[in-house]
Amino acid sequence: MLTDRQLLILQVIVNEFIHSAQPVGSRSLSKKEEISFSSATIRNEMSDLEELGFIEKTHTSSGRIPSDKGYRYYVDHLLSPQKLNKQDVHRVKSIYAEQIYELEKIVQNSAKILSELTNYTAIALGPAVRENKLKKIQIIPLNKQAAVAIIVTDSGYVQNRMFQLPETADASDLEKLANILNDRLIGVSIESLNDRIYKEVAVLLRQHIKNYDFMLHSIADTLLIPTHEKLFFGGKANMLNQPEFHDFEKIRSLMTMIEQEDSIYELVRENRSGINIKIGRENNNSAMDNCSLITATYSIGTEQLGSISILGPTRMEYSRVISLLDYISNDLTTVLTKLYQSE
Amino acid sequence: MLTDRQLLILQVIVNEFIHSAQPVGSRSLSKKEEISFSSATIRNEMSDLEELGFIEKTHTSSGRIPSDKGYRYYVDHLLSPQKLNKQDVHRVKSIYAEQIYELEKIVQNSAKILSELTNYTAIALGPAVRENKLKKIQIIPLNKQAAVAIIVTDSGYVQNRMFQLPETADASDLEKLANILNDRLIGVSIESLNDRIYKEVAVLLRQHIKNYDFMLHSIADTLLIPTHEKLFFGGKANMLNQPEFHDFEKIRSLMTMIEQEDSIYELVRENRSGINIKIGRENNNSAMDNCSLITATYSIGTEQLGSISILGPTRMEYSRVISLLDYISNDLTTVLTKLYQSE
DNA sequence: TGTTAGCACTCTTGAATAGCGAGTGCTAAT
DNA sequence: ATTAGCACTCGCTATTCAAGAGTGCTAACA
Known part of the structure; x- marks a missing residue:
């Protein structure tokens, strides 16, 4: 098992990389407030963390970046939940500001707002009528x-x-x-x-x-119902602003993938209720190797209707995105239930 | 006015550049079949054409590329209409292959097929119900x-x-x-x-x-009707395959622009019936500086309903795109008229 | 024994330089 | 009027070089 110090280092590395998008080295780590030991110690620890597969180097003498496994551990154990600030909440509430009663429009609007709040790409899976009567x-x-x-x-x-x-x-x-x-x-x-x-x-x-x-x-x-539910997107172009996608081939394969609704549908059809997180290769899609997908479901009453997801780089702000998705999906469920549940 | 020889040279330059995306020089021109004079002569003529604003250099000693004005002249005077081949026609007909009767789906489908046929981006402006009764x-x-x-x-x-x-x-x-x-x-x-x-x-x-x-x-x-008609897209990612958009800033500004429906709507709300061509800066939108937009309208009976456009690089295959658009829009009008015209 | 300072080594990045090739403009000959 | 010839320009690529950031290892230290 990992020692407390290793956990701390892993956590700081992930946090740092999420914000800088640059490999993080032992010296810059040692300068951090929360870290009280020398760069040499950090180097030793990092070497161990690398051996365990949590972090990796981009080349022999570079700093470290988190691996998929590192993100997974971070998400599962190290994440501190973040409370939404007032502006965010206000923005989320604006989804229902206009008097909209069309289920699809509400969902579509959610995707739009969510993509603007996160600067990632939002994907909403429209209501499944399949099992409706x-x-x-x-x-x-x-x-x-x-x-x-x-x-x-x-x-x-x-x-x-x-x-x-x-x-x-x-x-x-x-x-x-x-x-x-x-x-x-x-x-x-x-x-x-x-x-x-x-x-x-x-x-x-x-x-x-x-x-x-x-x-x-x-x-x-x-x-005859269509083979899959409607998909709504928000911020398709947002990924162009992420530094990891300045690589032309990466952005092309991602954009091309996003255009094929079938493959997106494959990614997003996640049934477990609550928040689902797929990191990098866990998505089983080479165009998604550098991306993570976080999905939350929404329902009417107890009947699960669809989902709303954020597609971002693996280096995404998990904490914020999870909080947002959690909030929005709960909100959505409440609103839709109130509006549509048959008496 | 331009001499015949200048016209010929302009035409060959445009044709050549459309296919190679490389500046074309006097020597490579002189090797062309249809050209029977020396590279030195061509250089003189090109110098004149440049002075007149039809072609330009990318740097002092480069070959020439067509300017917006050059494309405009080409489109207005030098274009030889191209007949659609059988596969194309067959593909176009497939728009109606499935039994679809939803007007919007037909239009959406047209955009999809058109983008696949051209490898550019297709934009369909949905039916305007504004003046319907x-x-x-x-x-x-x-x-x-x-x-x-x-x-x-x-x-x-x-x-x-x-x-x-x-x-x-x-x-x-x-x-x-x-x-x-x-x-x-x-x-x-x-x-x-x-x-x-x-x-x-x-x-x-x-x-x-x-x-x-x-x-x-x-x-x-x-x-209350929405402020503008629905837009349908096909091949949004196609522009990534155009060499001129390997420039990161160009592709970003274009993609970002495409995401904003308002600006697209502004570009596409073209009322004259028939084929409309806007080249580069004629679009009055800096993200479109390297793009041309060709629009065709479709109608039910005599009532103009919407339009269908191709967005491609200024270096686009005008002849082919025009033929396709012309064909599709006429076809669309015929089909829709038959299906929907009230008796 | 865990921690740290020191050092040699590696690799990326950016700047500077040189040679090649494609193309131009000009001049003089046809 | 056309063309051959030539000097010159510029982009592109490869190469070199130095700076900077980072690592791994060793030896000293608490």
């Missing part, structure tokens, strides 16, 4: 060829999707369709709508509507 | 505190917006509200909805609904 479905005809289906779920999420009509459809057909759907699908989880339509609704459609086949596929397609 | 408005109650208003415009655009309810509101109030709105607002342009509500609807609300004041503001706020 259908509360209401309404059909509005648009013209001869198309109509809109409006879906309301039990957690108050509303979506409208357009679908095509068979040539022969008339107003009464649509009304019948709406009635059948409402009759059969209310209370059904969104993810199984498609299935249910083919299994239960099909029969009824056939009885009541001519050309039911076209209508069937059309409405079933429409109610 | 309200065709139908529907209110769906969600819970005690909130309801959704679904707005359908005459061009088939559907949107849902949530709004808050007064404590006292009951189902019959909402029904009344919906009736009043439908009675009074159908045919009214979306941009003047808010106004009309305060001027006409207010009186009626007062007569029929208790606590009408809260309801009035709530629904009026909800129907």
Whole structure:
């Protein structure tokens, strides 16, 4: 196990590197207030810490930087929680300042504010309606060829999707369709709508509507949920301000990765509630080797809805980011619960 | 005026630079097939072209690169239109391959495909509903505190917006509200909805609904249109692959600018129908000094709806991009008109 | 035995220098 | 009017050099 002195040194190294982005050497460490022993002692300790894998050198005679393992230890054991200052809290509260009631907009806004507060990139994973139950479905005809289906779920999420009509459809057909759907699908989880339509609704459609086949596929397609929830970003360009990304190849691979929603989704689909931290290679994505991802989940009541994450360099201000994310996600949960929980 | 030989040289310089991104010198020019005179002659001509402002040097003894003015002349007079090849056409058609009927998704998809085809950044300005007429408005109650208003415009655009309810509101109030709105607002342009509500609807609300004041503001706020139409992007990271943006400051200022929707909107809100080309400083935005923006508009019927643009380096493949944009925007107009034009 | 001072050594960084290659402008010959 | 020839310029790359920061090791010290 590490001695107290080693822990202290590790902690100071990480803190220092987080703020300077420069390898930290024994001499500059020895000048720190909290450190009362000589640079030679520090060198010995650092040598041990390196052997244990907590810190590394960038070249033979450089100062040390924390390794992924070092950050991991720091995050797990050495982190002192930071209280948000008033400006931060005020800023977070401004998420709800405008009168917004759209769930997605609130989430999107959170990502924006969070990225501004941290100067890192924020990623919000939109509300998962997958397991929501259908509360209401309404059909509005648009013209001869198309109509809109409006879906309301039990957690108050509303979506409208357009679908095509068979040539022969008339107003009464649509009304019948709406009635059948409402009759059969209310209370059904969104993810199984498609299935249910083919299994239960099909029969009824056939009885009541001519050309039911076209209508069937059309409405079933429409109610298919997308493969993943929406992603919202804030501060995509912020990483350009981090010194570690002055390396052109690094910034390119990161930016290219961020553009591919699939890979981001892969990173962010984290289910454990609370705060999750992935450091550097723990993300299993070479473009993320120099990045850490901190994720917090938000819910309505007890039902976990989505997450909000900060993507920053491994050298990120863990303490601040964790505090912010924790605060925002709790806040978000409270607000959303109040706004949307069905009585 | 320029001599034929000068035009030829200008054209070859631009073509060459577009493909190599390297300043082009007299000797390499003289080796080109289409050029039958010596490098010394070319040097003289280039000297004249430089004096006229069409080309410039990067340093005293470098080859020449086109100036903004040079590109402008090239675009206006020297461009040979390029026919799309089969793969391109096929790719463009794939925009509509999936059965999508959401206007916004089609536009978004166009931006994505276009960015992939060009390797530049695509920006689509979403449909302007501003001048659309309200065709139908529907209110769906969600819970005690909130309801959704679904707005359908005459061009088939559907949107849902949530709004808050007064404590006292009951189902019959909402029904009344919906009736009043439908009675009074159908045919009214979306941009003047808010106004009309305060001027006409207010009186009626007062007569029929208790606590009408809260309801009035709530629904009026909800129907206020956003300050600008939605923007969709494709290939934001593509510019990282352009050699001119290996300069860190350039890429940072560009990326930061792209993140600010307001400035993009400013660039893209171009009303003339057809193809619009802005080269380098013509964009009046220092982050765009090394970029050109080519914009094409799309419509439903004769009503101009939005635009789709390509943002690339000034050294962009104008001919190809123009052909693509022209094709896509026409296609888009045709498809949308067929899908959405109200009969 | 743990701590520290001292020292030789390593490596990065930035500045200075030189040679190469591509390109220009000018002049004189065609 | 065109072109060959030539001196000159500038960017690019490689090399060298010194300064500075840091390390590891050894020997002395409390």
